[in-house]
Amino acid sequence: MSDKHENATAYASAKARLLKEGELHRLMVMQSKHQVAHALHPEVLLHGAVDMGIAAVQARFAGLLAAKLPGIGGGSGSGGGGGGLSGILGGINYKALMPVAITVASFIQKRRLTKPALALGTVAAAAAGWYYRRKQKHPH
Numbered sequence: 001m002s003d004k005h006e007n008a009t010a011y012a013s014a015k016a017r018l019l020k021e022g023e024l025h026r027l028m029v030m031q032s033k034h035q036v037a038h039a040l041h042p043e044v045l046l047h048g049a050v051d052m053g054i055a056a057v058q059a060r061f062a063g064l065l066a067a068k069l070p071g072i073g074g075g076s077g078s079g080g081g082g083g084g085l086s087g088i089l090g091g092i093n094y095k096a097l098m099p100v101a102i103t104v105a106s107f108i109q110k111r112r113l114t115k116p117a118l119a120l121g122t123v124a125a126a127a128a129g130w131y132y133r134r135k136q137k138h139p140h
Contacts, residue, residue: 042107049100056097 038044108117 042103042110045103046107049104052097052100 108114
C-alpha cells in the first residue's frame with residue numbers, strides 16, 4: 001500500500017506542477033498578445049519611427065563629421081568622401097525604411113494631417129536648402 005500511496009502523491013504533485021506551468025504559460029501568452037496589440041497602435045508606431053529617424057540623422061551627422069574633420073574619422077577634410085547631398089543620401093537602406101515610411105504616411109492620412117505634414121516638410125526643405133547654401137558660401 002505504501003508504493004501505491006507514494007505513486008498517487010507523486011502523480012498528484014506532478015499534475016499540480018504541470019497545471020501551474022500551464023497557467024504560467026497561458027499568462028505569458030496573454031501578456032505577449034497585449035504587448036503586440038499595444039505595439040501596433042499608431043501612436044507607438046509613430047514614436048518608433050521618430051526614434052529611428054532621429055537615430056538615422058545622428059548617424060548621418062556623425063558620418064559627415066568623421067569625413068570632414070581629419071581628427072575624427074581620418075578624412076582629408078578637403079571636401080570629397082561623403083560630403084554633400086550624395087554623401088547624406090548614399091548610405092540609406094531604403095528596404096528597411098519603407099515600412100516605417102508607409103506607417104507614417106498611413107498615420108498622416110488617417111489623422112488627416114496631410115496639409116500640416118506638407119507645411120512641415122516645406123519648412124524643413126527650406127531650412128536644409130538655406131543651410132546647404134550657407135555651407136557652400138563658407139566652406140570652412
